[in-house]
Amino acid sequence: MKRDSRLSSVLHALLHMAEQKELMTSEQLAICMCTNPVVVRRTMGLLRDAGLVTSARGPSGGWMIAADLEKVTLRDLHEALGEPAIFAIGNRNESPGCLVEQAVNAALDGAFADAEALLLDRFAKVTLAKLSADFNRRHAAHRARS
């Protein structure tokens, strides 16, 4: 299955924006992330709808973070993206008439539900501020080495 990488993408974009503190255009973000400006606008548009970033049109337009880095978590971003399906594995048939399938689905669904709960919980504990701090640690270590 083709994996949805939008969460990874928007995180990358947001951290760049957090570093840079200035407006960034979708073209700049696209070049930086090796993708297309339209893809950036489409994805960032979902974050704007959730109030996490703002966009402005015209010359001197672009994108800016609109939320508190301490408050925004990976889970907020996941939700802003429409809570895409997490698992690439699933039941063959969601509405089974067959009792065998019901027993199978019950077992699988329980396990998946628990794993999903754990993942979302982990997401909820990571803020953009923490990620930014992590980046700065790596950056300092990187400069120290060279």
Place this chain on the structure above:
Amino acid sequence: MKRDSRLSSVLHALLHMAEQKELMTSEQLAICMCTNPVVVRRTMGLLRDAGLVTSARGPSGGWMIAADLEKVTLRDLHEALGEPAIFAIGNRNESPGCLVEQAVNAALDGAFADAEALLLDRFAKVTLAKLSADFNRRHAAHRARS
């Protein structure tokens, strides 16, 4: 979204085979599961390679369970299927040169690794025997109602 449903499929097939105790042909299994005999053979072939079932050709050929129902877990089946990717969400770029992306990937990978560990752990605790017992409970309840 197109999800890998082979685990669900083989479970269904195995429980049917456990009930029926006799050889079943890929054609029978395919009819029962609303799919194609070749798909059944392809998928069950992986289980055969793992020693979980046996297959016989020719007239009076077919498929049979070759393992102890008490010992085979969902995790064994997942492994027999080649440990397919579990998540439909992932990093944009697995080998990033950029430090921002490294920070993002580290955070996401950690969360996904924990969720995967939990899921596989849950899988390891469910044996075919337990599923079969669960089915029989449902079946008894079903007959009681009608």
Place this chain on the structure above:
DNA sequence: CTAAATCGTAATAAACGAAGTTACATGAAG
């Protein structure tokens, strides 16, 4: 007012992977 820059969005194509299908070879039973 005009021109340039930028977002907003629809429509379409490309890329990819899972499942389904066709076709035929291989081997076992009678």
Place this chain on the structure above:
DNA sequence: CTTCATGTAACTTCGTTTATTACGATTTAG
């Protein structure tokens, strides 16, 4: 030898994600 069933390769179909093209709408500068 004939029949039945598996083994497998090749191809098609389908759904999803990402990329691309195209153009309209809005804002700023001069």
